Amino acid sequence: MGERDQELLRKLETYGIEQSLSQSALELDAVLQRWRRRAVVRRELGVRAVQELGLSLELAELDALIAVWRPANEFGDEEEGETTVGTVANRLGIDPSRASRLTSELIRKGLVERGVSQEDARRAILKVSENGDRIVTAVRTFKFLTLGHFLQTWTEEEVATFLPLLERFSKWSTAPDDPTDRTVAEITALRESLADLSTEKPDG
Numbered sequence: 314m315g316e317r318d319q320e321l322l323r324k325l326e327t328y329g330i331e332q333s334l335s336q337s338a339l340e341l342d343a344v345l346q347r348w349r350r351r352a353v354v355r356r357e358l359g360v361r362a363v364q365e366l367g368l369s370l371e372l373a374e375l376d377a378l379i380a381v382w383r384p385a386n387e388f389g390d391e392e393e394g395e396t397t398v399g400t401v402a403n404r405l406g407i408d409p410s411r412a413s414r415l416t417s418e419l420i421r422k423g424l425v426e427r428g429v430s431q432e433d434a435r436r437a438i439l440k441v442s443e444n445g446d447r448i449v450t451a452v453r454t455f456k457f458l459t460l461g462h463f464l465q466t467w468t469e470e471e472v473a474t475f476l477p478l479l480e481r482f483s484k485w486s487t488a489p490d491d492p493t494d495r496t497v498a499e500i501t502a503l504r505e506s507l508a509d510l511s512t513e514k515p516d517g
Contacts, residue, residue: 314339328499362455368448369422375452377415380404381425382441382449395430395438424448 318339325335351357359372368375379387380401388404402412416439419425424445430436441449464472 358456358459361459362452366448366451366455368452370448374415374418374422375448376405377401377412378419378424378441378445379449379452381416381419381439382446384453395432395436396440397430397436397438401439419445 314336322332322335322339326332356372359375362368363370363372363375370378381396383396383404394400398413398416399409401416402409405412416425420427424442426440426442428438428440430438467475
């Protein structure tokens with residue numbers, strides 16, 4: 314471990330976080346950062362699916378197509394209902410104008426169709442076409458075929474232990490604030506320690 318990390322651990326200990334726990338947090342962060350750069354930013358599995366299945370789609374278009382298709386395992390907690398451009402934007406966490414551009418391109422390619430809402434005839438809804446359904450089905454089969462083969466190297470006990478812990482960990486960034494407000498005070502102190510810095514570009 315580098316000296317800078319050791320210094321960080323010592324500082325966190327003054328905040329009441331044991332060094333062993335901080336060490337685990339550093340190791341976990343390292344794993345997540347490597348995963349983010351490889352799997353999230355480079356989208357290795359998505360790129361492989363597009364390439365190996367011979368699809369003429371950008372990854373963002375594939376994301377939008379899947380959002381219209383609405384897999385239950387990803388959006389199972391969402392109420393059933395009609396899908397609109399706004400729905401796609403919410404599912405993907407993107408701006409509605411971007412969702413509109415993506416879905417328009419999917420419509421142009423014949424993968425998504427516009428329909429009329431049964432609830433409000435003035436509202437346009439989206440649905441996956443037959444060809445779009447074939448693509449999503451193939452991509453999801455590719456994805457879970459790959460993941461399934463990987464998980465075959467794990468024991469049932471490892472999978473059973475890992476999944477609930479991953480689900481629990483995935484919520485850490487939205488966890489309730491520290492009821493003691495200690496974290497708030499510490500973050501305020503950190504902000505004040507940087508108050509003399511400027512991120513503005515110098516003139517000229």
